[in-house]
Amino acid sequence: MAAAGAGRVSAEAGEAPEALGPGPVPCALSVNGREVRIEIEPRVTLLRALRHYSDYTGPKEICDRGACGGCTVLLDGKPVASCMMLALDAQGRPITTVEGLARDGKLHPVQEAFKTCDAYQCGYCTPGMLLSTVALLKENPAPSLDEIKRGLEGNLCRCAAYNHIFDAVQMAAKKMSASPAK
Amino acid sequence: MKSSIADFAVISPRTLAEALASLRQTPPPVPLAGGTDIMVLLNAGQLEPGVYLNLYSVPELRRPIEVSAGVRDAGTWGAGGADPPGEVRLSALTTYADVRRHAEVRRLLPMLPLAAREIGAVQIQSRATWAGNIANASPAADGVPPLMAYDATVELSSAAGVRQVALSEFYSGYKQTARRPDELITGIRIPVPAPGSIDYFRKVGTRKFQAISKVLLAGLVELGGSREIRKIRLVFASVMPFTYRARKTESVLEGRRLEPGAVSLAVETLRTELKPIDDIRSTARYRLKVACNLLEEFLGTTMGC
Ligand SMILES: Cc1cc2nc3c(=O)[nH]c(=O)nc-3n(C[C@H](O)[C@H](O)[C@H](O)COP(=O)(O)OP(=O)(O)OC[C@H]3O[C@@H](n4cnc5c(N)ncnc54)[C@H](O)[C@@H]3O)c2cc1C
Numbered sequence: 001m002a003a004a005g006a007g008r009v010s011a012e013a014g015e016a017p018e019a020l021g022p023g024p025v026p027c028a029l030s031v032n033g034r035e036v037r038i039e040i041e042p043r044v045t046l047l048r049a050l051r052h053y054s055d056y057t058g059p060k061e062i063c064d065r066g067a068c069g070g071c072t073v074l075l076d077g078k079p080v081a082s083c084m085m086l087a088l089d090a091q092g093r094p095i096t097t098v099e100g101l102a103r104d105g106k107l108h109p110v111q112e113a114f115k116t117c118d119a120y121q122c123g124y125c126t127p128g129m130l131l132s133t134v135a136l137l138k139e140n141p142a143p144s145l146d147e148i149k150r151g152l153e154g155n156l157c158r159c160a161a162y163n164h165i166f167d168a169v170q171m172a173a174k175k176m177s178a179s180p181a182k
Numbered sequence: 183m184k185s186s187i188a189d190f191a192v193i194s195p196r197t198l199a200e201a202l203a204s205l206r207q208t209p210p211p212v213p214l215a216g217g218t219d220i221m222v223l224l225n226a227g228q229l230e231p232g233v234y235l236n237l238y239s240v241p242e243l244r245r246p247i248e249v250s251a252g253v254r255d256a257g258t259w260g261a262g263g264a265d266p267p268g269e270v271r272l273s274a275l276t277t278y279a280d281v282r283r284h285a286e287v288r289r290l291l292p293m294l295p296l297a298a299r300e301i302g303a304v305q306i307q308s309r310a311t312w313a314g315n316i317a318n319a320s321p322a323a324d325g326v327p328p329l330m331a332y333d334a335t336v337e338l339s340s341a342a343g344v345r346q347v348a349l350s351e352f353y354s355g356y357k358q359t360a361r362r363p364d365e366l367i368t369g370i371r372i373p374v375p376a377p378g379s380i381d382y383f384r385k386v387g388t389r390k391f392q393a394i395s396k397v398l399l400a401g402l403v404e405l406g407g408s409r410e411i412r413k414i415r416l417v418f419a420s421v422m423p424f425t426y427r428a429r430k431t432e433s434v435l436e437g438r439r440l441e442p443g444a445v446s447l448a449v450e451t452l453r454t455e456l457k458p459i460d461d462i463r464s465t466a467r468y469r470l471k472v473a474c475n476l477l478e479e480f481l482g483t484t485m486g487c
Contacts, residue, residue, distance in 0.1 A: 014199025016207060019233050021191035042234075043190035043224065064225045066218055067392070072305055078279065081305040084221045086214075088192060089238050132304065153391055154303025 020088070027087055031056060032100030042088055047071045049087035050097060058098035058127040069155030072128035073097050079135045079154070098127035101134065110134055113172035114165070121159035128155045133169050141177050143169070189231035190224070194239040201240050201366060202341040210363040211235040215275060216309035218302065219318045243274040243368065249286050252374060266377075272370040278307035278325070290374045293328035293383045293400055300324055300385050303392060313367040316349070319357045319424060321459065326425040327400035327417040328383060329370060336360075337369035344368070353424035376413075379404045380487055382480040385419075386472055388463075395420040396464040399476040403440075403484055411435050411444075416477065421458045421469050430455045431477070445481045449474050 021042035029036045029049065038053040047064075050056040050073070059082050062070035066084040073082045074096035101108035107115070110133045120126045129152065136143060136151035143151060148169045157165065193211055195201040204211055211233040214220055223229040237243050252268020267290055272281070278298035281287050288295050298307060301315075301324050315325035316336060326349070334349045338361060347360050349370075354360070361367065375381075382401040387393030398419035404412040414435050416428040431452045438444045458469035 014195075014197055014201075014203040016204040017193055017195055017200055019191040019193045019211070022189050041190070042192040045221065045225070065222045066302065066306055069303065069305055075308070078308040079305050080308050081218075083225060084306070085217050085309060086192065086221075086236070088194070089217070089236060135304070150299075151304065154305045 025088070028091055029054075029087065029095060030093070031095045032097060033094075038087075040087055042086060044087050045083050046073070046075075046085050046087045046090045046095070047082035049090075050082060050095075053087075056097045056099055060124055060127060062124070067154075067156075068125075069128040069132065069152075070125055072131045072155065074131055074135055077135065077138065079132050081154075096131065096134075098130055101130060108134070109175050110137070110168075110172045113168040113175065117164050117168035117171060119161055119164040119168035120157075121161050125155055125157045125159075129157070129165055133172060136169070137173055137176060142173055145170070190229070191233045192236050193233060194236045196239060198240055198242040198339070198366075198368070199341075201235060201237065201243075202339060202364075204235055205364040205366065206341055207233075209233075213237055213317070213366060215311045215314040216277065216306075218306050218310040219314060219320075237274055237366070243366075245273040247272055247276055247280060247284050247287060249290070267374050269374060270372045272312050272372070274313045274366065274368050275311055276313070276370075277309060277311055279304070281312070282307065291328075291332060291372060293331065293381050293402075294325075296383045297324050297328045297385075297400070300391065312370055316352065316370070317359065317361060317367055319353060319359050321356065321422065321424050322395045322398075322420045322463075323425060324385060324395055324398060324419060327398055327419045328381075329372065330417045330425060330427055331381070331400040331402045331415040332372045332375060333415070334370050334372045336367055337371060338362075338365040339368040340365045346371070350427050356423035358424070375402060376404050380484050382476075382483070384476055384479070386476070394463060397421055397469050397472040397476065399473065399480060401477075401480045403480075405440060405484075409440050411438055411440055416452075416480075418456070418473055420463070421456055421473050423459055426456075428452055428455055435481075440481065440485055442485075445478060445485070448481060449478055452477050 024039040024041050027038050027040050036054050059073050060070035062068045064083050066081040071082040072079050076093050132152050132155050148166050193204050214234045215237050248271040249267050250269050252266050278301050281298045282295050312325050315323045330349045335346045338345050352360050380403050385395050385398045387395050400417045402415045406412045414432050418426045431448050434451045435448050458466040460466040
């Protein structure tokens with residue numbers, strides 16, 4: 001194996017770029033395949049940009065400190081807490097919110113399974129649960145119960161509908177492997 | 183967002199040179215990596231106003247994990263075949279998720295994925311970085327102890343050049359690090375341990391998962407042919423004001439045969455070496471007791487190997 005060139009950092013002089021803010025600056029997000037152009041202060045989190053500067057109210061603001069999973073969105077296909085990052089940082093990278101799961105008026109198989117299994121009570125954690133499930137099944141199409149718990153450990157359900165949620169994930173996994181998505 | 187900070191500006195450099203040039207300003211901007219420490223403060227309205235340096239915009243800092251070849255040692259690796267892996271390099275923005283997904287790192291440095299999966303949950307692991315964990319300098323950082331036990335080196339870059347600092351020399355007090363404000367951590371270099379090394383990683387928190395450590399031990403031991411301890415590393419989180427390598431206890435063990443007498447001597451030494459902290463998460467008494475128990479468990483299970 002070739003040596004990795006570790007630690008070589010070009011020391012050539014660079015110019016410090018201008019700082020953006022604190023006032024509003026343009027920000028272009030790609031949400032569910034659509035371009036969203038907004039003006040925001042750099043301090044605005046991705047969660048707030050989605051909910052308050054555009055109309056994506058799927059991601060929920062609950063703990064606002066990265067611990068509850070209510071604000072989960074997929075960034076580059078990976079689940080992230082949208083309250084824990086700046087909207088400016090998400091520019092140019094595909095974002096999926098729960099609004100992007102259904103296609104042409106048809107629910108995503110994970111949504112179908114949640115419906116069938118009655119995998120919610122108040123529904124507040126559901127968008128985050130759905131997106132974490134989509135990400136989990138993409139990485140691991142046939143997870144064990146333990147792997148499901150691990151995959152959803154960052155999503156809290158205060159109604160404690162967990163058993164139904166785990167049933168729904170298993171049902172979705174079965175359905176999706178029977179008819180693999182495009 | 184409960185943030186009350188009006189004065190928050192961001193620099194998004196396109197190259198490392200631009201990032202390092204930005205850090206020469208006074209006051210220097212504060213690096214922002216995954217943001218999982220900084221954004222908690224922002225949302226709570228506790229962040230210092232000022233200029234932040236967004237590292238995600240710099241491609242050099244997003245380099246994938248690199249595994250490079252080491253020096254061939256005919257004794258352990260056999261004459262023919264490929265060179266053994268010698269070093270793993272994480273870049274500034276390598277996340278916990280990157281490490282969990284990397285099969286070679288899982289095999290070569292098994293304590294890293296063990297630590298990674300206990301840090302927050304997947305949503306945090308996709309963004310949070312090892313370098314941010316090091317720079318944040320929390321005594322409870324879970325990523326730092328295994329890196330320190332593996333003898334990792336921190337690569338610090340500034341406009342003036344690059345220097346390497348042993349992670350075990352990086353901390354000097356609570357939130358005191360060797361990093362100058364004009365420096366970025368640009369990489370973390372981890373030598374692959376000798377074949378046959380035995381590791382130990384255990385985090386003790388209030389709950390099994392999603393809890394901040396009360397006590398954590400990352401240990402690594404290299405045994406010789408007659409069970410003598412050639413080299414041992416004992417690194418604790420959450421016990422002292424910064425990630426702590428128990429050098430006194432290590433030196434009592436090094437050169438000794440691993441047998442019950444050595445274990446009790448080590449535990450006795452550790453009991454006097456540690457001066458545990460007392461805080462909202464636990465008491466000094468509990469921490470000392472559990473730290474000693476973890477050491478005993480590590481050496482005990484190693485004896486049984
Ligand atoms: C819900 C939740 C759970 C968590 N659980 C854990 C846990 O179990 N264990 C644990 O250890 N931590 C935990 N954390 C803390 C945090 O995720 C880690 O410390 C993480 O590794 C920080 O990395 P980051 O990239 O997000 O850092 P950031 O927030 O971007 O930065 C942290 C600090 O490091 C500095 N910094 C970052 N990168 C560099 C660099 N390249 N060079 C110089 N300075 C730099 C920043 O200026 C800042 O001071 C948790 C956080 C949250 C929100």
